Amino acid sequence: MVSRLIPVREAILAGAILVLLALVASRFAGFVAPANLANVFNDTAPLIILALGQMVVILTRCIDLSVAANLALTGMTVAMINVAMPGLPIPVIIAVAIALGAVMGAINGLLVWKLSIPPIVVTLGTMTIFRGTIFLISDGKWVNAHEMSAAFTGFPRAAFLGLPVLSWAAIATILVFGVMMARTPLGRSIFAVGGNPHAAVYAGIDVGRTQFLAFVISGALAGLTGYLWVARYAVAYVDIAGGFELEVVAACVIGGISIAGGIGSVGGAVLGAIFLGVVKNALPVVDISPFWQLAISGSAILIAVAFNARAGKARGRIILKSTVAPT
Amino acid sequence: MSDSTLQARPETRHVPDRLNSRAFRTLRSWESLLLAVAIAIFIVNSFASPYFLNVWNLSDATFNFTEKAMIAFAMALLIISGEIDLSVASIIALASTAMGLAVQYGAGTPELVVIGLAVGLLCGAFNAVFVTIMGLPSIVVTIGTMSLFRGISYIILGDDAFRGYPASFAWFGQGYIYWVFTVEMLFFVIIALAFGVLLHKTNFGRAVYAIGNNPTGAMFSGIRVQKVKFILFLLTGLMSGAAAVFLTSRLGSTRPSIATGMELEVVTMVVLGGVNILGGSGSIPGVVIAAFVMGLVTFGLGLLNVPGIVMSIFIGLLLIGVIALPRLWTMAANRRRG
Numbered sequence: 001m002v003s004r005l006i007p008v009r010e011a012i013l014a015g016a017i018l019v020l021l022a023l024v025a026s027r028f029a030g031f032v033a034p035a036n037l038a039n040v041f042n043d044t045a046p047l048i049i050l051a052l053g054q055m056v057v058i059l060t061r062c063i064d065l066s067v068a069a070n071l072a073l074t075g076m077t078v079a080m081i082n083v084a085m086p087g088l089p090i091p092v093i094i095a096v097a098i099a100l101g102a103v104m105g106a107i108n109g110l111l112v113w114k115l116s117i118p119p120i121v122v123t124l125g126t127m128t129i130f131r132g133t134i135f136l137i138s139d140g141k142w143v144n145a146h147e148m149s150a151a152f153t154g155f156p157r158a159a160f161l162g163l164p165v166l167s168w169a170a171i172a173t174i175l176v177f178g179v180m181m182a183r184t185p186l187g188r189s190i191f192a193v194g195g196n197p198h199a200a201v202y203a204g205i206d207v208g209r210t211q212f213l214a215f216v217i218s219g220a221l222a223g224l225t226g227y228l229w230v231a232r233y234a235v236a237y238v239d240i241a242g243g244f245e246l247e248v249v250a251a252c253v254i255g256g257i258s259i260a261g262g263i264g265s266v267g268g269a270v271l272g273a274i275f276l277g278v279v280k281n282a283l284p285v286v287d288i289s290p291f292w293q294l295a296i297s298g299s300a301i302l303i304a305v306a307f308n309a310r311a312g313k314a315r316g317r318i319i320l321k322s323t324v325a326p327t
Numbered sequence: 328m329s330d331s332t333l334q335a336r337p338e339t340r341h342v343p344d345r346l347n348s349r350a351f352r353t354l355r356s357w358e359s360l361l362l363a364v365a366i367a368i369f370i371v372n373s374f375a376s377p378y379f380l381n382v383w384n385l386s387d388a389t390f391n392f393t394e395k396a397m398i399a400f401a402m403a404l405l406i407i408s409g410e411i412d413l414s415v416a417s418i419i420a421l422a423s424t425a426m427g428l429a430v431q432y433g434a435g436t437p438e439l440v441v442i443g444l445a446v447g448l449l450c451g452a453f454n455a456v457f458v459t460i461m462g463l464p465s466i467v468v469t470i471g472t473m474s475l476f477r478g479i480s481y482i483i484l485g486d487d488a489f490r491g492y493p494a495s496f497a498w499f500g501q502g503y504i505y506w507v508f509t510v511e512m513l514f515f516v517i518i519a520l521a522f523g524v525l526l527h528k529t530n531f532g533r534a535v536y537a538i539g540n541n542p543t544g545a546m547f548s549g550i551r552v553q554k555v556k557f558i559l560f561l562l563t564g565l566m567s568g569a570a571a572v573f574l575t576s577r578l579g580s581t582r583p584s585i586a587t588g589m590e591l592e593v594v595t596m597v598v599l600g601g602v603n604i605l606g607g608s609g610s611i612p613g614v615v616i617a618a619f620v621m622g623l624v625t626f627g628l629g630l631l632n633v634p635g636i637v638m639s640i641f642i643g644l645l646l647i648g649v650i651a652l653p654r655l656w657t658m659a660a661n662r663r664r665g
Binding site: 063111115116117118120121122124125126127128129131132133135136140238246249250253259260289291292293294295296297298299301302305306309 | 411457461462463464466467468470471472473474475476477478479481482484485486583588591594595598604605634636637638639640642643644646647650651654655658
């Protein structure tokens with residue numbers, strides 16, 4: 001039942017993206033040129049990576065509002081490491097970024113798992129703590145392009161088979177998640193925990209541990225994105241990616257990930273992110289002020305969540321009728 | 328023997344702790360613990376900075392929490408009923424923008440107040456429709472409206488600002504009733520009393536607790552759950568509108584980034600006040616004391632030249648610590664009992 005619903009939702013979303021592209025193309029044909037579409041994808045890559053991490057967290061009935069702050073703190077840390085040790089090879093920097101992000105995710109996860117504090121409270125709190133920590137370590141100063149090494153800033157933009165490394169990072173994440181969610185015990189237990197925690201326990205799945213791992217995954221991806229973000233824009237300061245966590249949650253909700261957990265797909269999260277990315281890049285082209293972006297993603301969340309609830313409700317009723325009818 | 332097994336059972340079954348008389352007692356003493364913390368902070372502050380014990384400084388310090396506390400009272404009821412509203416800061420932005428817009432068309436002070444409150448009510452109703460009529464989770468809905476409401480402010484204002492509020496409008500955020508007592512303080516007291524009576528002395532308040540503890544049970548006992556929740560969202564919107572009036576009046580200008588992140592401080596205040604984030608328990612006196620604690624902490628740190636963003640670390644730690652410590656305590660106690 002669920003697997004039959006999801007492709008429909010993804011098809012609708014993909015259709016909406018195509019309609020959007022067609023509308024923009026009717027006024028500005030250059031927007032749909034392959035090179036520009038590749039640019040749009042590259043611009044959306046950080047959102048795609050974070051949305052996949054957020055998807056895993058939301059599937060287990062949690063939410064991670066600290067991703068943007070995690071990204072910013074990791075980005076600032078690796079930028080400062082780069083300034084202090086310009087010779088450090090990029091793979092080491094990336095490993096540090098992922099590890100640091102994972103540690104911050106683990107903090108969220110431990111508080112949710114071991115103390116069973118509601119995830120929204122934990123991540124609202126860590127969001128401000130991480131942001132404040134950036135100020136503490138950087139003293140409020142910026143790390144600018146000329147202080148970073150050429151290898152540090154060059155890596156995400158380096159072209160490989162016609163696409164920048166940043167785009168490839170997103171593609172790799174999509175592939176890894178596609179396999180993980182469908183083919184590994186962890187992926188299946190993430191769905192099980194969100195779908196029905198009690199049943200998951202009886203199936204031998206540790207619910208709290210799975211939620212913890214989801215937070216670690218989300219944190220690690222935020223760490224990776226932190227490096228890519230800072231290197232791509234070649235600047236690090238306290239407020240980078242401010243409020244980006246809302247866009248990430250929006251991408252998931254638009255992509256059909258049910259906030260109640262258990263329902264969602266890799267394709268949905270990616271399409272949700274691409275939808276927001278296309279809107280963001282199309283606004284200046286069709287001459288609408290970028291200040292519309294926030295209101296549009298807010299409306300998109302509301303429309304998507306209302307739409308998802310309709311689909312979910314219909315399904316619930318059918319199950320009730322067929323199984324609980326005798327009473 | 329049979330008695331002890333009966334008593335041991337509820338804990339292993341995770342029956343909500345409010346049925347447990349011991350938890351009830353801890354809850355009741357939460358306010359007194361908080362009060363002790365407030366007094367301790369007051370004493371530490373008066374030693375830490377020579378400028379602290381000055382009535383005018385203390386009077387200024389109340390601005391740190393009066394506006395937030397107004398929203399926190401309504402939010403407390405909302406959280407007790409098992410819902411949450413993360414859009415309150417964005418409602419402030421939208422209400423303030425609407426007032427600024429009205430000024431451009433020559434609105435006077437009374438009109439501005441009405442507009443601020445009305446926009447707050449409308450935003451609350453908007454949230455309420457999605458949550459109570461369409462049955463959507465309030466966290467997602469208000470994350471959405473958090474973007475939407477502030478987004479509308481950005482559409483109207485861009486990177487501009489509204490100024491030129493009438494001189495008489497300044498009374499709300501800058502006026503004094505008597506000596507050091509500000510207008511905001513007066514409204515803070517009135518609103519605190521109103522919400523205290525509403526929650527603790529009326530049928531409506533009992534219904535709020537009942538819904539938070541067991542929405543289905545409340546429905547079967549004849550409470551119109553969705554109607555009560557609708558009213559709570561309206562109240563939260565209205566209080567956000569009121570906060571917008573005071574904040575705008577105090578700042579004298581409106582930018583779309585006004586009150587960014589305030590929803591976090593409001594939620595922290597409510598949770599610090601002893602309201603169970605999962606719903607079902609909490610009190611207005613607790614929130615009042617929590618407001619003072621947060622006001623004193625931020626004011627004291629401000630006097631010590633601690634930047635605002637570092638203070639937000641304290642608020643984040645406070646939010647998590649306040650929930651984590653009692654749980655750690657219970658875990659340790661359970662372990663000791665075996």
